[in-house]
Amino acid sequence: MNLFRSEEHARRWPAFQARSEEGFIGLAALAGFFATESRHHMLDADYLSTWYPRRGEERRAYLELIGKTSPFWLGTPDPGTA
Amino acid sequence: MDRMFQRIMRGLVDTGRAPHYAELARALGLGVEEARVLLHDVMRAYPIGWLHPETDYIASFPPLNNLPTQYRITVRGEQRWFAQCGFEATSVTWLFPGETVRVDAPCLDCGDPVSVEMRDGRIVWVDPPGVVGHLNYGFGPSRGRPPFL
Numbered sequence: 207m208n209l210f211r212s213e214e215h216a217r218r219w220p221a222f223q224a225r226s227e228e229g230f231i232g233l234a235a236l237a238g239f240f241a242t243e244s245r246h247h248m249l250d251a252d253y254l255s256t257w258y259p260r261r262g263e264e265r266r267a268y269l270e271l272i273g274k275t276s277p278f279w280l281g282t283p284d285p286g287t288a
Numbered sequence: 289m290d291r292m293f294q295r296i297m298r299g300l301v302d303t304g305r306a307p308h309y310a311e312l313a314r315a316l317g318l319g320v321e322e323a324r325v326l327l328h329d330v331m332r333a334y335p336i337g338w339l340h341p342e343t344d345y346i347a348s349f350p351p352l353n354n355l356p357t358q359y360r361i362t363v364r365g366e367q368r369w370f371a372q373c374g375f376e377a378t379s380v381t382w383l384f385p386g387e388t389v390r391v392d393a394p395c396l397d398c399g400d401p402v403s404v405e406m407r408d409g410r411i412v413w414v415d416p417p418g419v420v421g422h423l424n425y426g427f428g429p430s431r432g433r434p435p436f437l
Contacts, residue, residue: 208396209359209374209404212418215397221424229423233378233404233414236421240351240379241409248351248382249301254293254333281428 209233228278235272242268289330291316292323296330296349301383304368306346306354337372351376351383362390375421381406388412 210216213230223229231239242264244257269279277284295315299307307315313323324344331339331346340347340355347355350372359377361369363384371377377391391404405413 207373207375208422208424209377209391209393209402210397210420210422211395211400211402211416213420213422215395216420216422218397221396223424225426226422226424229426231421231423233411233419233421236375237378237406237409237411240375241382245379245382248297248379249294251294252290253297254290254330258334276426277428278426279423281426283428284426 225278228276231272231274238272239265239268289326289333292326292330293334296346297352297383300349300352300354300369306349309344348372351379358393358396360392362392363387367392375423378404378406378421381409 208216210219216222216230242261244253244261244264247253247257250257266280269275274280292312295312296306299305299311309324309327310320312318312327313320316323318326327344327346328339331337334349337349338347339345345354347353352361353359353370353372355370357370357372359371359374360367361371361377361380363369364387369380371380371391374393377393380391381389385408388405388407391402391406393402394400395402401415402419403413403415404411404419
């Protein structure tokens with residue numbers, strides 16, 4: 207999970223996986239993905255018990271909001287690779 | 289577990305490094321071995337972080353990393369912190385409310401700089417303007433081994 211100067215830079219990276227052509231995300235969308243409500247509470251006394259468990263559902267909702275609904279992004283079983 | 293979690297995160301924010309379990313023991317009023325076992329419980333409950341393999345040393349405690357990465361974090365002119373990865377780097381801003389958090393990393397293709405500044409979740413500066421995030425392995429079952437993000 208890296209930042210690159212552009213998509214072309216990422217594609218030239220020797221470790222670039224062909225499957226990851228769908229793995230690009232704009233910086234603003236990425237910042238939004240990591241700005242869901244639970245993230246605002248990482249310093250709270252109850253973060254681990256109260257906020258961290260909400261993270262997965264928040265992430266899924268955000269990914270759906272920005273149209274990243276493939277197994278690659280959602281982490282759901284991928285029929286294509288089973 | 290909440291108390292230990294908060295101590296670790298606060299220690300990282302305040303000093304740039306994660307406390308050792310023996311330090312956590314004193315801070316939390318626990319025996320040293322009790323703290324070591326609790327640390328493992330915390331890491332199991334927070335599996336997006338990890339201990340260095342075969343040790344009790346905290347390697348990664350996202351969004352920050354105890355083991356240096358290429359994602360250098362600067363706050364108030366001090367570069368003390370490292371982000372776990374480029375994605376987590378964008379959430380470090382939430383650990384420093386009211387501060388400008390700068391992320392600097394070399395591009396893995398060319399080595400030229402990638403820089404982003406954020407404040408309270410907002411991107412306030414980015415260079416070059418075309419910076420993108422890239423997920424090389426999918427989340428979930430297809431994800432690579434965590435220590436090799």
